[in-house]
Amino acid sequence: MPFIPHTPEEQREMLAAIGVDSIEALFEDIPAKFRAGDLNLPSGLSEMEVRQKLEKTAARNHTDLTSFLGAGFYDHYIPSAVDALCSRGEFYTAYTPYQAEASQGMLQAIFEYQTAVARLMDLEYANASLYDGGTALYEAIMMAVRHTRRSRIVISESVNPIYRVMLDSYTTNLKLDLVTVPHKDCNTDMDALLAALNDDTAAVIVQNPNFFGTVQDFTALFDKAREHKIVSVISTYPVMQSILKTPGRMGADIAVAEGQSLGLPLSFGGPYLGIMACNKQLIRQMPGRIAGRTVDKNGKTGFVLTLQAREQHIRREKATSNICSNQALCALRALMYMSLLGPQGLKKTAQVGIERAHYAANRLERLPGVRVVNQPFGNEFTVKLPVRAYEVIDKLLDMKFVPGFPLGRYYQGMDNHLLVACTEKTTKQCIGILAELIGGAL
């Protein structure tokens, strides 16, 4: 049997030591009426057969596409060293580092990851990771609700709608009042947000660049929030954060992000990485694992999981969150990615994406009836087409081109709007073809 080392003779020896005469005797506690019959599963396959079968399955996915799809999830180049390092069994077959002395590798890596994230966001602290950008946003809201003891949440409609529908589900039973402030021509509507803040508000939530790609400064909004003792939450794009004004500089209290862009493959939606950083005042409300530096009894530097009085295994129903397993290996990948690129490499990656996107916007805007809606933007932008975005996508798919994401899927009245993303992997040549194909499809 696969992966079971016991020979029949060893099994007999073990049964004799236990004092029973069959393996079946070990299951006598399960009442006869609950005993399962033979499972209706296929027979086992050899390793080779499983791999052959799943090679065929993989081949049924179309990954030979030229894609301008982003919408919060981006196709960045992953240096070969990331996979080489991450596939070390010492990392990926370990558990959560409960026994610190036997887990220093993971603990130091988490500490370094926390440091890198805090520096990227320009905030004091970061945790060891959450599941993804959406659940990180939900956890940020819950931090604000606990911290302020208020229940009103103001969120911009330009925050990724994939996350906003998740927030709807999570807050259904929680007596929270989620107020969504509409966007204004793909900009986050600062005036409307300012007007929506009041002394009952727990948190204000914005995204930069927002879902449409627009880059803005939220300093004034966060200043006003502070006056009302409201927690300011900003959702960001980590690669772009290497060049854009930081959450810390804008005065945000909590920064969250989907960390997929930092060296994680798109992998059909997961595993991804929930990034969270916060300022000093909120650290005890932080969910999830946190590593800290300390010394051993000989004074040697070492690392432990710390501030565990927040966590479910200690506080049970009074914990700050129920999270146990997080995305440690994904955080490790992100740390490796950031270390390999360094500050300059990360910035250059962002810059190439921005340059490509502006080149693409320029090319598309030359087409009749096509208008770039937002300004300024980073590596992603919104164009309004003279026809429905779906129709253009449908036509281009046949040529193995995905020109972008149709905003009509989430926004009423935006059926003609297309969200187009570029990264350092996007070539000028492909942008040229894209412009020609879209031009031909109009």
Add this chain to the structure above:
Amino acid sequence: MKTLFQDSSKGRTGVWPKEPKGNTEADIPAYLLRDTAPKLPELSEIDVIRHFTRLSRLNYSVDSNFYPLGSCTMKYNPKFTEAVAAQPGFTNLHPLIPQLKGAGHMTQGALEVLYETEQLLGEITGMSAFTLQPMAGAHGELTGVMLMAAYHNDKGNRKTKIIVPDSAHGTNPASAAIAGYDVVSIQSKNGMIDPDELEKVLDDEVAGLMMTCPNTLGLFECGLERIVKLVHGVDGLLYYDGANLNAIMGKMRVGDVGFDVVHLNLHKTFATPHGGGGPGSGPVGVSQRLVDYLPISRVVKLEDGQYYLNYDYPKSIGYIAPFYGNFGVILKAYAYILRLGREGIVRATENAVLAANYLRKRIEEHLEIPHDRICMHEFVASAAKQAEKGVRALDIAKALLDKGHYAPTIYFPLIVKECLMFEPTETESKETLDGFVDDLIEILGRVETDPQSIHDAPVTTPVQRLDEVRAARSMELVDDAGL
């Protein structure tokens, strides 16, 4: 070992994908840009390779050590599943592709993986339908409790409480509380849920009971049948925490018993690696009466064999994940189930329980086992007697590290004093188990002869016992090097 930040040298460069023109201010006004680049480490590629290779060597792992961490099912993680999941046909797939009209045919392979995995898990557990979206066990619990709430709300039931036994994983009460319920804890009797105690707290406001079976002592709940009847009697729902599924897989299907919701931990029972603390995957299965409330999207198979994502479920709890779950993890579990098949699944359970009982029997003369009877896949021992002599469970755990074994789970479940929870899993050989017990016996012998040596442990690890109080007080949670 120095941190990445301590090792950083200004101006040193690693991997740059491409050189930009660099005139970003032409595209984005300066006031929207950051003043200085983030102070990330500046290293060469080989610096990074050496740093992480050295860090990896400081870890104990299943690939390098016996890892009898109770409740965590640290079985061997087969390497072919890594190869399967690393295929570009899966890793390069953007999750929004199937949401584009006209692109339905482009992700048929991935959708088939999801559909087939749901079917296989449904057969193994006897549940009517599954969602694979929860990204870890605790996330599955929260999803499960949200499903229970949706059921009661839809029926117009006024339910405010969820019952959780005192032996439960800490995530159970935390998940129930986060979903908006009051948590009622009930005391165990002889290590089991006491149906009489349960009956006392049952009333019409009880939304359900969360339980683990076998429970966290590794014992099968002997009152299970009555418990199910009692909870269903007040229109409560039965929640099954699948952390211990490795004890019953192929022997009992929780759906057949009457459970309404179950979450599984693919990173335990189905051999996907724990990754040093994730990513996991926590699929949730439901009985027929909860199917309508499952999260969207759901994968549907058409008569012509094509798959598509259906979002049209008006009673659904909505979206709990951005997409379809931790797909890369689900793939590995799928490959593992295909490899084991009908027979292998049952043999895994049988040998896990065999190994646990063998280990229990070999340990029982040396360490007190409060409920010493045939156990399932794990068992709990107590170092209470050793503690009277000053050697606590923690000390024994640390001494085991010096022998090259990872430690068992300690101080959980909370209902046994000085407890050590052992889960050997089916993939460890008899020699490994014997070697472990011999080492444990040697350590316990020193409780009398040389207790100080146990207090001093570990001495062979990269660091010795760490000052946790100092860590919590000094709050050094980030590095200040190079600022």
